[in-house]
Amino acid sequence: MTLVALAFLGLFLALPLIVVFSEALAKGVGAYIAAIGNPLAWAAVRLTLLVAAISVPLNCTFGMAAAWAIAKFEFRGKSTLITLIDLPFAVSPVIAGLVFILLFGTNGWFGPFLIAHGMRIVFAVPGIVLATMFVTFPFVARELIPIMQAQGKDDEETALSLGATGWQTFWHVTLPNVRWGLLYGVLLCNARAMGEFGAVSVVSGHIRGLTNTMPLHVEILYNEYNIAAAFAVASLLALLALLTLAGKSFMEWREPELRRTPAAPSVRLHRERS
Amino acid sequence: MSISLRGVSKRFGQFAAVTDVDLDVPTGALLALLGPSGCGKTTLLRIIAGLDAPDRGQVLLDGRDASLWPIAKRKVGFVFQHYALFRHMTVFQNVAFGLEVKKRRERPAAAAIAKKVGALLELVQLAGAADRFPSQLSGGQRQRVALARALAVDPELLLLDEPFGALDAQVRHELRRWLRRLHDELHVTSIFVTHDQQEAIEVADHIVVLRGGRVEQVGAPAEVYDAPASDFVHRFLGQVNEVEVTRRDGRAYLGPLDITEALAARPSRSADAVALIRPHEIEVGRAPGGWPATVLAIRPIGPIVRLDLAADGLPAHAPLEAEMSRDRFAAAALRIGERVTLVLRQWRVY
Numbered sequence: 001m002t003l004v005a006l007a008f009l010g011l012f013l014a015l016p017l018i019v020v021f022s023e024a025l026a027k028g029v030g031a032y033i034a035a036i037g038n039p040l041a042w043a044a045v046r047l048t049l050l051v052a053a054i055s056v057p058l059n060c061t062f063g064m065a066a067a068w069a070i071a072k073f074e075f076r077g078k079s080t081l082i083t084l085i086d087l088p089f090a091v092s093p094v095i096a097g098l099v100f101i102l103l104f105g106t107n108g109w110f111g112p113f114l115i116a117h118g119m120r121i122v123f124a125v126p127g128i129v130l131a132t133m134f135v136t137f138p139f140v141a142r143e144l145i146p147i148m149q150a151q152g153k154d155d156e157e158t159a160l161s162l163g164a165t166g167w168q169t170f171w172h173v174t175l176p177n178v179r180w181g182l183l184y185g186v187l188l189c190n191a192r193a194m195g196e197f198g199a200v201s202v203v204s205g206h207i208r209g210l211t212n213t214m215p216l217h218v219e220i221l222y223n224e225y226n227i228a229a230a231f232a233v234a235s236l237l238a239l240l241a242l243l244t245l246a247g248k249s250f251m252e253w254r255e256p257e258l259r260r261t262p263a264a265p266s267v268r269l270h271r272e273r274s
Numbered sequence: 275m276s277i278s279l280r281g282v283s284k285r286f287g288q289f290a291a292v293t294d295v296d297l298d299v300p301t302g303a304l305l306a307l308l309g310p311s312g313c314g315k316t317t318l319l320r321i322i323a324g325l326d327a328p329d330r331g332q333v334l335l336d337g338r339d340a341s342l343w344p345i346a347k348r349k350v351g352f353v354f355q356h357y358a359l360f361r362h363m364t365v366f367q368n369v370a371f372g373l374e375v376k377k378r379r380e381r382p383a384a385a386a387i388a389k390k391v392g393a394l395l396e397l398v399q400l401a402g403a404a405d406r407f408p409s410q411l412s413g414g415q416r417q418r419v420a421l422a423r424a425l426a427v428d429p430e431l432l433l434l435d436e437p438f439g440a441l442d443a444q445v446r447h448e449l450r451r452w453l454r455r456l457h458d459e460l461h462v463t464s465i466f467v468t469h470d471q472q473e474a475i476e477v478a479d480h481i482v483v484l485r486g487g488r489v490e491q492v493g494a495p496a497e498v499y500d501a502p503a504s505d506f507v508h509r510f511l512g513q514v515n516e517v518e519v520t521r522r523d524g525r526a527y528l529g530p531l532d533i534t535e536a537l538a539a540r541p542s543r544s545a546d547a548v549a550l551i552r553p554h555e556i557e558v559g560r561a562p563g564g565w566p567a568t569v570l571a572i573r574p575i576g577p578i579v580r581l582d583l584a585a586d587g588l589p590a591h592a593p594l595e596a597e598m599s600r601d602r603f604a605a606a607a608l609r610i611g612e613r614v615t616l617v618l619r620q621w622r623v624y
Contacts, residue, residue: 172371
């Protein structure tokens with residue numbers, strides 16, 4: 001059984017990684033550096049970093065707030081909120097992108113108003129940020145809710161009874177209690193934000209140097225039969241994946257509790273609805 | 275701090291957790307809220323603390339209406355059943371927390387904080403554990419850290435939710451005595467929740483027995499034990515034998531005993547009467563004139579001996595349980611199967 005599992009892992013995980021790096025370096029290190037140093041490639045890297053730098057902190061804040069509200073308080077519409085948080089996992093990213101086109105595109109609901117006021121959302125950076133945020137919406141909240149629920153409210157109530165303010169309680173008690181879970185969620189959120197293709201592809205318009213993120217740039221290069229360059233940029237994304245995995249393992253080692261939360265969205269949806 | 279509750283009620287959806295509770299706790303008391311699970315004792319404690327708001331009624335602290343005060347204003351120390359120690363802080367940091375979060379103007383200097391925390395750790399016998407983390411402590415030690423942390427802010431009222439619930443029997447017993455001594459030293463008004471009658475009787479100087487969210491009886495431990503206000507309290511505080519009262523020719527009997535007068539004087543007016551007798555209230559001997567019975571089983575338990583007795587006229591499946599000291603048992607030299615006579619030193623009908 002172990003052998004089968006290892007063979008499977010090798011075929012589907014290790015082999016593609018090896019292919020990515022070997023293809024990227026197929027025309028030599030010089031070509032690899034040139035492909036990465038290309039201004040258009042750099043523009044894609046910068047845009048990807050910018051999008052992640054905006055969407056990850058926002059979703060981190062939102063995820064923290066939502067998890068806090070859901071885990072520590074009872075209120076009407078709680079289950080609806082949980083369902084809404086799950087929505088991006090359930091909807092295909094392409095559909096999500098199309099929804100943004102329908103809302104903010106030239107012929108969309110708010111399109112004419114936005115154009116009249118000189119605001120571009122679709123086929124511009126704001127659209128890419130919106131799409132990325134939608135897709136990465138659940139990661140932090142989903143990671144924190146079970147942890148916070150398991151911890152209960154006793155620590156917070158103790159802090160309040162000792163005279164701490166709400167902010168002190170959050171900062172000195174709640175946050176340290178979930179720090180590894182939060183970091184874990186941020187890590188997954190970031191990996192997805194940088195790697196997202198479908199939703200971003202629909203809203204970006206593929207304008208080179210302007211609205212091309214790294215995954216989109218890889219696709220364009222590949223479609224132009226510029227295989228080595230495509231794999232060179234792809235190798236950067238693969239590196240990100242490896243770093244994410246390393247970080248994830250480190251945190252799971254630090255906080256064994258995290259190992260119980262499966263990373264696969266579909267599994268999670270099923271589990272947490274019950 | 276003295277506490278008064280006036281008509282306090284609290285519902286959770288359809289469930290009435292606490293109904294119309296009136297209660298007065300004098301300053302310096304050590305009071306136990308005693309009752310089976312689901313009787314509303316923890317809810318009542320949380321209402322006094324300000325962690326839950328009552329739907330109706332008032333909470334008076336030192337005579338002032340504190341019903342709407344937040345917990346911080348009530349000057350209470352609250353200790354949770356599972357201690358709720360901050361796991362990322364050392365024992366020292368845990369105890370110092372309430373002092374560290376004070377406003378700059380009120381906050382003691384670092385040296386003063388260290389001194390106070392040191393003194394508190396001394397008080398709870400954990401002076402050597404200041405730099406340890408909660409995960410490195412035993413259950414009893416964690417409980418004492420939680421207590422020291424609560425005491426650090428000089429509360430005028432100490433509230434403890436099932437303080438010994440998660441500990442094993444030996445540690446429980448030690449901590450109970452320790453808490454009793456601590457209270458005698460500090461005189462902080464304290465209320466603790468428990469479902470263990472033994473614990474309530476041993477530690478508290480006042481006991482409030484709760485049933486279904488209502489107060490069933492309030493009194494000193496001896497009062498509640500010796501003069502239970504209802505069969506519920508009688509049953510809940512210690513073991514009881516239950517004997518149905520039989521009626522013949524218009525008179526009522528408990529075994530051979532004519533109890534018609536006692537039955538007429540009982541508070542409840544229900545048709546079927548039951549007598550409750552504690553095991554140690556049954557004297558087993560051989561003198562004629564008692565209630566004849568047969569010894570079914572003999573169980574020595576440490577310093578006492580328990581006997582199962584089939585009393586004449588009672589159903590065989592419900593033997594009476596009697597209790598006597600080891601010495602008395604040795605002197606009487608009772609054997610299984612022997613015919614004996616029982617004298618009921620005390621009993622109550624409900």
